[in-house]
Amino acid sequence: MELKDIRRNIDKIDRELLVLLQERMGLALRSTKFKETISDTQREEELLAKAERLNLDLVERSFTRQLLRSIIEESKRLQKKEPLLVAFQGEHGAYGDVAARKLIPDGACIPCLEFIDVFRGVEEGHFDLGVVPVENSLEGAVTQVNDLLTTTDLKVIGEARIRVNHCLLATEVTDYRDIRMVYSHPQALAQCRGFLMRNHLEPRPYYDTAGAAKMLARENPRAAAAIASALCAELYDLEIIKEGIEDEPSNMTRFLLMARDPYGKRGEKTSIIFVTPHESGRLHAVLQLFAEAGINLTRIASMPLRSDPDNYCFFLDFEGDENDAAVKPVLEKMEGMTISLKRLGSYPANGTGC
Amino acid sequence: MNNLKLSTREPEHRTVVDVSGVQVGKGFTVIAGPCSVESESQTVETARAVKASGADMMRGGAFKPRSSPYSFQGLGLKGLKILAKARSEIGLPIVTEVLDPRDVSWVAEFADVLQIGTRNMQNYSLLKEVGMVGKPVLLKRGMYSTLEEWLNCAEYILSEGNPNVILCERGIRTFEKYTRNTLDLSAVPAMRELTHLPIIIDPTHSTGRISLIGPMSLASVAAGADGLIIEVHNNPAEALCDADQALTPDLFEDMMRQLRPLQSFMERLPRLKTSHQAM
Known part of the structure; x- marks a missing residue:
């Protein structure tokens, strides 16, 4: 091994150390959702003692203690800042991470293995917010996410359109x-x-x-x-x-920002999911309400119902807040015309969430 | 010239090569830029300057065929990325040389036109490779080649299914030492008689002298060429190759100010009678 190879390996290890530290900080932030106070002296002492028992001849015990101590201090400083925990599916660097950073620039983005982990994590209060892809301009609806939207109690409070730049x-x-x-x-x-x-x-x-x-x-x-x-x-x-190696340059994915509580202020867009009785003209009658009220629809999608494969639920996004004078009576009329009507929430259009 | 099936077909038809919207073979196409890509600022600045003076495309080498293995060999992939950046910022299509058959598909990902240099004109495996890629090819004349040999090389590219070949006369070796090469300007009307492919002139490498580039560029317009490819460097004194033959942006602008009016003047003239029968 020559000097340049040795140095390249050292650089690689330093980088891995930092990536691991990033993961450790993420876990420490997640722990705040389970404990009353940030400091836990007994736990810190156990941690330091355990590390010292490791017999590493090139890493002296005093140095181990000093290093871990400063990591713990930094971790506590971070926890005191109380950043919003934003969950996304995939590893760091996934397009969900890109969307989460765009929506909540000061948040702490936490990777999750599956979409359901994002939904359950937010529902149970382990994360503050979740970011999930709902549709892609080339591939259409992300079925797993749309399926989870039909059953979740979470609210949509924002959206981000991310240009997929492979x-x-x-x-x-x-x-x-x-x-x-x-x-x-x-x-x-x-x-x-x-x-x-x-x-x-x-x-x-x-x-x-x-x-x-x-x-x-x-x-x-x-x-x-x-x-x-x-x-x-x-x-x-x-x-x-x-x-930009994708075959079609206009490759966009739309992400939704999910939270336990609704947006709270007036939104520019609203998302709903509904099921109509399986009779002719029912869907048309619903859509006609929107046409007559002059409300512009931005997304219509249908998906077979899990519980009843012969029947469909419809995803509708439209411009305006659910409490707008033009929108409110339409939704009220819809209550009587549908088997179920789920209001996912009103939120600002593309980009600015929370 | 019995073996030339595709390059000599239909003498009345003229091929127009579409390069990302620039039509080579219609009007007069000026390609300008540095010999080699040295840095992002040098490339972008030069591109901006030549565009302002009316260039239609930019050139820049990422892979350099140098006479000595110890000379600067080009930035390679990094150079291609800089060229792509310059294109997205300035908006001129990119012409760049490819030396190695293994690089052809990669260079095609970044460039609008693949250039085959004079030393590689008869590199048949490279010609076949660029013939299989869907990007226009600028084929320079070999410095020791006859017109027929040159057309045979174009035939290699055409026969692989790529119809978009632009010929480029860049001077040939003679006994004259004052100029770097001897510009064979008669290749322009000669090729007009022999092929439907567009032909452009490289006044930089053919003369190797700054003072001769302007006059030869104007002569190319008068001779009926389809365009020029010319070296311009924003700071020739610091260029890593061919420093003494690159025009400054100022000299280029000065030349372009005479070239464009001459082009309109030539376009207004009736076609010259060229045979005894026509007299």
Whole structure:
């Protein structure tokens, strides 16, 4: 090993230390939702003592104590700031993370494994807010999320439209000409099919775009690259070989910001879900109310009901607040015309949430 | 020239190559920019200056074929990314050279036109590779090549299914030492007779002297060329290659001020009679 190789490894370890610290701080912030006070002297002492018992000959005990002590102090300082905990699905750097940062710039973004973890976590008070993708301009509705929207008690309090800018990422030591395999979420791979074919690259499905980037940085497999956001390049120290590699440049995903309480102020848009009786003209009658009141619809989608596959529920987004003079009577009339009507909430249009 | 099936077909038809909206083969297309991409600021500044003077596209090398292996070899992928940045900021299509068949698909991801340099004109595996990519190709004349050899190389690209070939005369080796090469301006009307492909002139490498670039550029317009490719550097004294033959933005602007009116004047003239029968 030469000096430059040694230094490259040191850089890599430093980076991993910081990424682990980021994860540790995230967990510490999550712990605040379970405890009364930030400080717990007994727990701190246990933690320090346990670390000291580790027999590491190059890391002296006094240094261990000093290092952990300063990490604990920083963690407590962070907890005192009480940032909003914003849950998203995927690893750090996922497009949900990009949307969460746009919606709540000062929040602490917490990764979750599944969409249901985001919903349950907010419902149970483990997170303050959740950010979930509801539809994509190329792929249509995100069914899992729409399904969860039908059963949740959470309210929509904001939305963000995120331009999906797929980047081809590789580690610094990888020569782009050697790349043969590309790891990413199947949907991202599908959206970049033309690029992959033109450059004779083999798609390798992975559970998450950011997860693929993280794996690349940690394991550095030979001849491999990942498709993920530009944020991932920053977080995992990867090189952007090419930006905007998707076949269709107008690739947008719309995210919803979910909370336990409604928005509270006048919203610019409203989302509802309803079910009509299975009789001719019922859906038309509902839509006619909106047409007559001059309310512009921004989204109409239908999904089979889980409990009754022969019947459908309808997702409707429209301009205006549910308490607006034009909207309120329409929703009241709808109560009598539908089997169920669920008001997800009114919220500001694209971008500014909370 | 019996083997030339595609490049000599239909002499009355003229190929117009569409480069991201710029029509090469219609009017007079001016491509300008530095010999090599050295930094983002140098590339973007030069692009801004040449656009302001009326250039239609920009050039810039990311992979450089240098006579010596110890000379600056270009920034490679980093250079391509800088060119893409300059395009998105300034809005001029990009012409850049590709040297290695393994790079062709990657260069095509970033550039609007792939340039085959004079030293690679007869690199047949490279020609086949660019023939298979859906991007226009600027094919420079080999410095020791006849017109027929040159057309045969265009044929390689056309026969792979890529009809968008732009020819570029860049001077040939003669015994003259005052100029870097000898500009064969007669290649323009000659190629008009032989092929339907557009032909442009490189007055920079053919003369290698700043003082000769302007006059030869104007002569190219008069000779009926379809355009120019010309080296411009925002600070030639600090250029990493070909420092003594790049125009400054000022010199380029001065030349363009004469070139565009000459172009309109030439467009108003009737076509010159070129054979005894027509007299």
